[in-house]
Amino acid sequence: MSYPISALLDPLPLLGAQLEGAIGTRDKWLVPNRVYHFPLLWDECEKAPGVYTFPEEAFYNVTRLNMKLGSDYRLIIGTRTCPYFYALRSDRGSPPKPENYIALAKLIEQIYNTFHPWGVELWNEPEFNEAEAAGMGKYYGAWGNAGLSYGTMVTEVYDYLRYRTPGMSVIAGASFGLLDTTRSLAFLRGATSGGMRADYWSWHGYLWYRDVVNDTRAFENILRFSQDAYDIFPQLQILSETSVMRKTELDDPPLFQQRQAELLQYLIDTTYDTEIESVIWYTLADNGWRHSDLIRNSIEMPVYNVWKDYQE
Secondary structure (H helix, E strand, O other): OOOOHHHHHOOOOOEEEEOOOOOHHHHHHOOOOOEEEEEEEHHHHOOEOOEOOOOHHHHHHHHHHHHHHOOOOEEEEEEEOOOOOOEOOOOOOOOEOHHHHHHHHHHHHHHHHHHOOOEEEEOOOOOOOOOOOOOOOOOOOOOOOOHHHHHHHHHHHHHHHOOOOOOOEEEEEEEOHHHOHHHHHHHHHHHHHOOOOOOEEEEEEEEEHHHOOOOOHHHHHHHHHHHHHHHHOOOOEEEEEEEEEOOOOOOOOHHHHHHHHHHHHHHHHHHHHOOEEEEEEOOOEOOOOOOOOOEEOOEEOHHHHHHHHOOO
């Protein structure tokens, strides 16, 4: 097992947050020494082969991050979707054809040269199948049970970028993780069966409020899954999305807010003894998805205080 030079010399901060959409005035909730993550859609960045046009929102967000934090943060950019002229199928979540894996590597090289991220994450929740991802390819991939093909793609991308993007980490995964641990681990076994190479493996660890309303024992599922995945792919990990969620329009009860804060504190207290290098909350502010944000309706949640006050 070999860790990237960037991991040895410039490790990630323990905590971070996902960004969705333009930061705008939400930058007042940014704090230094954190990881920030936002996605780019491949089919919107490369509308003709070899012609790259990145969205203004991406430049805007990086500018706001730099103005607020200087160099005291780490940036991870996620990649999603596949242009139709590279795709195996017609849906946006389709994998690229094997002969086009290197096209993703070339896109990432352009991302690196343009935005200088600390790391780039390859795909998002690729374990979904085509039927599950129908109409949702903007958000996650649809490789289904083609873990071996995914691992082959990651390795080709990794080998292409290794000497072209010095200091940048190649992050495999964005696995859906706890959503279906059996499928996630099966996909990872497939990906590693051909010798997948990457600097990190990332995954998602969401918990439903109903599973922690009476006690917090379900928090342990995150560490258990992390170890199971490490046994398959012994590499550093990034928990790139996590939160306690509710699927309702009702206001949050105080106990729900408490459980979110307790989850983050639990991860701060326990991940030092795991392969999880960084924990990225979904999201920073006012995204509105399943009551997961650190900031909701411009109100700082108790979990935000845990997040912003932590000092390494």
